[in-house]
Amino acid sequence: MTDKKTFRISEKRRILLVEDDIVCQEMMKASIGETYSVVIAETGEEALEVIRAQHETLSMVLLDLNLPGITGIDVLSRIKSDPASSRLPVIVMTSDHEAEVECLTLGAIDFIPKPYPASKVILARILRTVELSEDRETLRLTERDQLTGLYNKEFFYRYAAQLDLYHKDAPVDAIVFDVNHFHTINDRFGKARGNEVLKRIAVNATDYVNEAGGIVCRSGADTFLLYCRHIDDHEALLARLSAGLDDVGFGKNRVRLRMGVYVDADKTIDIERRFDRAKMAADTARDHLTAPVGFFDHSMREAEILEEQLIDDFKAAISQKQFAVFFQPKFDVRRDEPVLASAEALVRWKHPKLGMVSPGVFIPLFEKNGLIQELDHYVWAQTAAHIKAWKDRLKITLPVSVNVSRIDLYDPELTERFLDIAKKNKISTEDLLLEITESAYTEKTDFIIKTVKDLRRLGFRIEMDDFGSGYSSLSMLSNMPIDALKLDMQFIRSAFSQRKDTRLLEAMIGLARSFGVPTIAEGVETAEQYSNLKAMGCDLIQGYYFSRPLPADEFEEFIVKNLKKNLKTEGVLC
Numbered sequence: 001m002t003d004k005k006t007f008r009i010s011e012k013r014r015i016l017l018v019e020d021d022i023v024c025q026e027m028m029k030a031s032i033g034e035t036y037s038v039v040i041a042e043t044g045e046e047a048l049e050v051i052r053a054q055h056e057t058l059s060m061v062l063l064d065l066n067l068p069g070i071t072g073i074d075v076l077s078r079i080k081s082d083p084a085s086s087r088l089p090v091i092v093m094t095s096d097h098e099a100e101v102e103c104l105t106l107g108a109i110d111f112i113p114k115p116y117p118a119s120k121v122i123l124a125r126i127l128r129t130v131e132l133s134e135d136r137e138t139l140r141l142t143e144r145d146q147l148t149g150l151y152n153k154e155f156f157y158r159y160a161a162q163l164d165l166y167h168k169d170a171p172v173d174a175i176v177f178d179v180n181h182f183h184t185i186n187d188r189f190g191k192a193r194g195n196e197v198l199k200r201i202a203v204n205a206t207d208y209v210n211e212a213g214g215i216v217c218r219s220g221a222d223t224f225l226l227y228c229r230h231i232d233d234h235e236a237l238l239a240r241l242s243a244g245l246d247d248v249g250f251g252k253n254r255v256r257l258r259m260g261v262y263v264d265a266d267k268t269i270d271i272e273r274r275f276d277r278a279k280m281a282a283d284t285a286r287d288h289l290t291a292p293v294g295f296f297d298h299s300m301r302e303a304e305i306l307e308e309q310l311i312d313d314f315k316a317a318i319s320q321k322q323f324a325v326f327f328q329p330k331f332d333v334r335r336d337e338p339v340l341a342s343a344e345a346l347v348r349w350k351h352p353k354l355g356m357v358s359p360g361v362f363i364p365l366f367e368k369n370g371l372i373q374e375l376d377h378y379v380w381a382q383t384a385a386h387i388k389a390w391k392d393r394l395k396i397t398l399p400v401s402v403n404v405s406r407i408d409l410y411d412p413e414l415t416e417r418f419l420d421i422a423k424k425n426k427i428s429t430e431d432l433l434l435e436i437t438e439s440a441y442t443e444k445t446d447f448i449i450k451t452v453k454d455l456r457r458l459g460f461r462i463e464m465d466d467f468g469s470g471y472s473s474l475s476m477l478s479n480m481p482i483d484a485l486k487l488d489m490q491f492i493r494s495a496f497s498q499r500k501d502t503r504l505l506e507a508m509i510g511l512a513r514s515f516g517v518p519t520i521a522e523g524v525e526t527a528e529q530y531s532n533l534k535a536m537g538c539d540l541i542q543g544y545y546f547s548r549p550l551p552a553d554e555f556e557e558f559i560v561k562n563l564k565k566n567l568k569t570e571g572v573l574c
C-alpha cells in the first residue's frame with residue numbers, strides 16, 4: 001500500500017538554513033528542529049537553487065553572512081530582487097554588527113547574533129517572524145490582483161487616500177490607462193498571451209512607482225489606475241509603461257496603450273470621481289494612435305455638470321411626466337406592399353429648462369448609475385397602456401417593442417414585472433416585444449439565456465438589438481432563444497456608404513434566415529436602401545424612410561392612415 005504520508009504536505013513549516021559550519025547547523029537544528037522542518041544549504045549557490053525550486057513551500061530563510069563562494073549579502077540581495085522570492089522573510093545570522101544596517105536596507109527582517117543566544121530566544125524570534133509574514137501574505141492576497149500582483153481597486157482607493165493625508169499639498173495626477181483593443185489580443189492570440197501583456201505592463205508600472213512614488217492598481221480586465229505626483233510629460237510616461245510590449249510578440253500588430261489624465265486632481269472631490277474624470281479623458285484618446293493621451297479639460301467639466309443636472313432632475317422628471325414615449329413603425333416587407341407590423345417605443349425627455357434632451361445623452365448616463373431601471377419601468381408601463389388604448393379605440397393589436405437594458409436583466413423580479421404590466425393593462429404577453437442589446441448576452445451568458453428563456457415561455461418575444469456591434473457570432477444564433485435579429489444600424493450605414501458594399505449585409509441576412517431567424521433592418525432612410533434590403537431577403541424594416549419616431553397621438557393617426565390604406569390590420573412580427 002502507498003505510504004499516505006508521502007502524499008501529504010508536511011505539516012511543519014519549512015525553513016531554509018544557509019550555513020556552512022556543521023556545528024552551527026547542528027545547534028540551530030537542536031533549537032528549532034522540533035517546530036520546523038529544516039532544509040540545509042551549505043553555500044550561497046545551493047541556497048539560491050533551493051529557493052528557485054521551492055520558494056512556494058518555504059516559510060523563511062536563516063542566512064549566515066559568512067559563506068564560501070558568493071557572500072550572504074549577495075544571496076540576500078538576489079532573494080529580494082527576484083519578484084518570485086522577494087516575499088520570503090530572511091533572518092541574518094552574524095557576529096558582525098557593522099553588517100546589520102546594510103542587511104536591513106537590503107530587506108532582511110531580523111538578526112540572530114553569533115554566537116547564538118539561548119534556544120528559547122531563537123525559537124521565539126523565528127516564530128514571530130513566520131507569523132508576521134504569514135499575516136502579511138494573507139493581507140497581500142486579499143489586497144492584490146492575483147495575475148499581476150498589483151493592488152486591487154478597493155485597496156488602491158484606500159491607499160490613495162492615505163497618500164493624500166501624508167502629502168496634502170503635493171499636486172497629483174489621477175491617471176487611467178488601458179490596452180487598445182485588448183479583446184482582439186485575447187481573441188486572436190489566446191488568453192495566455194493577453195496575460196503576458198498585462199504582466200509586462202504591471203512590471204513597468206511598478207518600476208515607475210518604485211522610482212517616482214505613487215501607487216498603481218489593475219482595476220479591471222486591461223485597465224490600470226495610477227495615482228502619482230504631478231508630471232509634465234505624460235507621453236514619456238506612456239512610453240515607459242509600454243516598454244517591451246512589442247517583445248511579447250504580435251508581429252505587426254503592435255500593442256498600444258492609451259491614457260487619460262486628470263492633471264493636478266482636485267483632492268476635495270471623491271477619489272473615485274477623480275478617476276472617473278481620468279476615464280472620461282481616456283475615452284477621448286480611444287483609437288487616437290497619434291494622440292494616445294487625453295486630458296480632462298473644461299469641456300468635459302461642462303459635460304459633467306450637465307450629467308449632474310440630469311441626474312438631479314430625474315426624480316422630478318418622472319413624477320412630472322416629462323418623459324414621453326414616442327413610437328417608430330416597423331414594416332413587414334416580405335410581400336409586395338409593406339405592411340405595418342409593429343413599432344418600437346423610444347423615450348424622449350422634454351426638459352423644462354434644456355428643451356428636448358436626446359436619449360443618446362441620458363440613456364448611457366442612466367445605464368451607468370442605475371436610474372435606467374426606473375425609467376425603463378415607466379416606459380414599459382406607458383407602452384402597455386398605449387397598446388391597450390389602440391386595441392380599444394382602433395380595434396387592432398399592434399405589438400410594440402420596448403428596450404430592455406443590460407441591468408434590467410439582472411433584476412430577479414423581471415419576469416414578474418413584465419407579467420404584471422401585461423396583466424394590469426389587459427394585454428397579451430405576445431403584444432410586448434423586448435429588445436435586448438447583443439452586448440447584454442456577452443456577460444453571464446448562461447444566466448441571461450435562462451432569463452430570456454423564461455420570458456419567452458411566458459409569451460414575450462425577444463428581438464436581439466444592435467446585432468453585429470458586439471462579438472456574438474452568427475453560429476451562436478442557432479442556440480439563442482430569440483425571435484428576431486435587429487441588425488446594428490452601423491451595418492446599414494457602411495453597406496450603403498460611398499464605397500457601397502452590401503456583401504456582408506447580404507451574408508448576414510442569408511445566414512440568419514438559414515437559422516430560421518427573421519431580420520430587422522433599422523435606420524433605413526432611402527428608397528434605395530429599402531429596395532436593396534428587400535431584395536436581400538430582409539424581413540422587417542424600420543427607419544426614417546417610413547417614419548421618424550412619433551409622439552403617441554401622431555402615431556395613432558399614422559396607424560389609422562395605414563388601416564385606411566387597407567393594409568394588414570393584425571400586426572404580426574414574424
Ligand code: C2E
Nearest residue numbers: 346347359360363379403404405523524525543544545549
Ligand atoms: P436603438 O434602440 O438602437 O434605437 C434606434 C435609434 O435610431 C433611435 O434613436 C431612433 O430614433 C434612431 N433612428 C430610427 N430610424 C433612424 C433613421 O432612419 N436614421 C437615423 N439616423 N436614426 C434613426 P434614439 O431614439 O435617439 O435612441 C437612441 C438609443 O437610446 C436607442 O438606440 C436605445 O438604445 C436607447 N433608448 C431609447 N429609448 C430607450 C428606453 O426607453 N429604454 C432604454 N433602455 N433605452 C432606450
Ligand code: CA
Nearest residue numbers: 344403435465
Ligand atoms: Ca432598440
Ligand code: CA
Nearest residue numbers: 465466486489
Ligand atoms: Ca438598435
